[in-house]
Amino acid sequence: MPLSDQPSDGGLSTVRHLLDSIGAPILKALAAPGALDRPVRGTVLHDPADPLPPGRDQVLLMPGLLADQRAAAELVEAAARLGYSAMIVKLRGADGADLVDEAARCGLTLLAAADEVSWRHLDALLLSALGSQGVGGSTAEAGDGLFALANAVSAVIGGSVAIEDLDRRVMAYSSFPDQRIDSLRREGILSRRVPEINHNLERYRILLGSEGVVRFPEALGALPRAAITIRAGSQPLGTIWAIESPEGIGGDGERALIDCARLAALHILRNRNASELELQKRESALLGALEGLWSSQETSFRLSIPPEAELGLLGFAASAEATGLLALTAHLAHALTRYIVPVRPDASIATTSRAIYVLLPGGGSEAATRLAKGALTSIRGSFGDFVRAAVAPTDTDPAGLPAMRRETDDILRVTITHPDAPHIASLDDVRAQLLLARVGDELSHEPRLRHPGVAAMAAHDSENGTDFAVSVLVWLEAVGNVAEAAARLGVHTNTLRYRLRRTAELFGLRLEQPDDRLAVWLQLRLLQR
Incomplete structure (x- = not known):
């Protein structure tokens, strides 16, 4: 239909x-x-x-x-x-x-x-x-049109339909008295917002990463649902959620959801104001600048960067431990935009599949750090403490934006995978961890550079229940102090000396050589990751 x-x-x-x-x-x-x-x-x-x-x-x-x-x-x-x-x-x-x-x-x-x-x-x-909202003009309000669309889909599918924005706020919903509905949908309609529980957030993550209609089975008291993302090209604008009838949705129901998503996108875009369109234009320009597509002059023109402005770049991403939140980049970007635009109307914001980037044309690192603190505080209620921010070194030349972006990505690479990393970090905060990660990259690309004895030692420990690898690592971290290392391991000093001698005999490790000690330590640390 x-x-x-x-x-x-x-x-x-x-x-x-x-x-x-x-x-x-x-x-x-x-x-x-x-x-x-x-x-x-x-x-x-x-x-x-x-x-x-x-x-x-x-x-x-x-x-x-x-x-x-x-x-x-x-x-x-x-x-x-x-x-x-x-x-x-x-x-x-x-x-x-x-x-x-x-x-x-x-x-x-x-x-x-x-x-x-x-x-x-x-x-x-x-x-x-x-x-x-159409105040003072004759432009049609999108809200009533969205309610009509929700009712039209509900008439086909038989269950309650909700149309939501990227903040998970209910923009419109169906209102047939005999439609199939559950307590979760009632709560969302009454509060005009979907409850923020991990189960819901995980479903949004799946939906935003999928094309077409996605089916979700009954779970945690919620009836089965069919959903689709509202998109303008590749950009998500919102979502549509339909509670299925006991017989399912069928082909007509899927087509109704697809039609609804297409028409809802037109309603939402028609209702967008000039400020939102300007943000979208800046986002495209910033993405190109971060990829190095423009000259300095062209980047300055497209992003309205004043001459000699001290450029600050922030990167935001969800940490790896963010169950149900990881990869909800569109939601995170929407929440950050709602905070940043009023505070820094001159900022440009761009979203990729991995991170959200914010360019500040003026103020340098201090202004960027202040903004990051305020942003993380403002979104904590929705995202908890699972979002990390990276602050790149400043530059006055827009041609340096690709390098600033690479550094931001490097910082986030460390902070989203290390639970003890600072929530807002610069390169100075993670330099050692990043160096170790880069060494790991090189060893992955060039496995011939690895010392074969380290892998053999780890395999021997796994097969025989021995502790050679941990003994060598603790001794190296104690800078060769046998007494300190033995105390940390809880063994006698002679036991530790015996283990160190045996590593040379069994695995060919020359721990008396400084370069070999460094190479072995790096590989053992990487094995812990």
């Missing part, structure tokens, strides 16, 4: 939509006395020294206002009286309790903006979110 693409007229945005679209840590509610569903038509940037103008269904931004001033409470009362939908302040370390109490008394929604976000950029974010 093919689906039709019928746009519908969009409605006004609400305070709730603004909070969901921008979200913490950029914007959060301090007081919301039942007014989150108030309509919003626009924004007003107001100087507290001027008289407050009428503002029905407007959001009031108050730069220059200190939350603990007496005038702040008076402005809250005036804003509520003049019809404003919400008021945004910055706390800047203040408690704000009196202001919250006054907002609750007056019935005005009070929002707090992050201190580090400029008022100009916050206003642009709000207008962008309002624009995506």
Whole structure:
């Protein structure tokens, strides 16, 4: 059953939509006395020294206002009286309790903006979110069209259908009274967000790495599901999840999901605003720059890099121990973008299959490290402590971006596989581990360079239960101190000396030679990986 693409007229945005679209840590509610569903038509940037103008269904931004001033409470009362939908302040370390109490008394929604976000950029974010809802224009809102698509697929398949963005927020869902549904879907619809449990995240990982319709069996109380990724070319935009009927979905159901994904992509792209399209354009330019496709002049033009700007490059990736999160790069990129763009609107962000790269045209390593700390803090609720960040050395020549990218990849290679590695690292933090990894690469490419005695020693230990390899390694790590090494091994010094002599007799290891000792140590360390 093919689906039709019928746009519908969009409605006004609400305070709730603004909070969901921008979200913490950029914007959060301090007081919301039942007014989150108030309509919003626009924004007003107001100087507290001027008289407050009428503002029905407007959001009031108050730069220059200190939350603990007496005038702040008076402005809250005036804003509520003049019809404003919400008021945004910055706390800047203040408690704000009196202001919250006054907002609750007056019935005005009070929002707090992050201190580090400029008022100009916050206003642009709000207008962008309002624009995506069709406020002030005649463009059809994607939301109603997506609800219609969800209902159309549900009519074919028989089960509840949800259309989600890459933040796993439910954008639309089917609403037939007799559709098949389970508690997990009900919870997602009620909270407008899919519960973040490892079982769900693993399914997203599988889906985003697959083409076409993917079937998931019943598990952990969740009914069987069929799902598909919404894509624009190779770029994922979201996902569609349909609960299957007891008879399955059949050929018609699969075709309905495929049609729905195609039409949903059109709705989502139609609803994208200029800021998102600019981010996408920058992403393509950054990917080319990291591959070395452009000259310095062309890269500077495409990425709007000022002359002699100190370039900083960050890389983000999930650690190898991130069960259910590893390879969810699209979700990670989406979460990072939501934090980084308001804080550094001049940043360019690019996503590959292995990592997310962030280029900062100015500020150097210190600014990059600060941004990485803030980003990891902001996404910890969704991704735990499983994300690692790499900070490349700075450069003023855009032609150096491919080398910066290689160094970022090298750092991430170490940090995502070593649980004790720092969450934010530069080359100085992992230089020794990286050197060892590179030596391992060379030995893998050129096995003839390996000392055959090391492999023979390891095999002998495995077959006979002996401890030659660990004894040699501990002795080498003790820098030849037999007493220290024997104590660490829990054996007599004579026992250790005997084992060292036998390694020469059995495996041909010449441990009296410094170069041989280094080669043997490197190979033994690599065997531990």
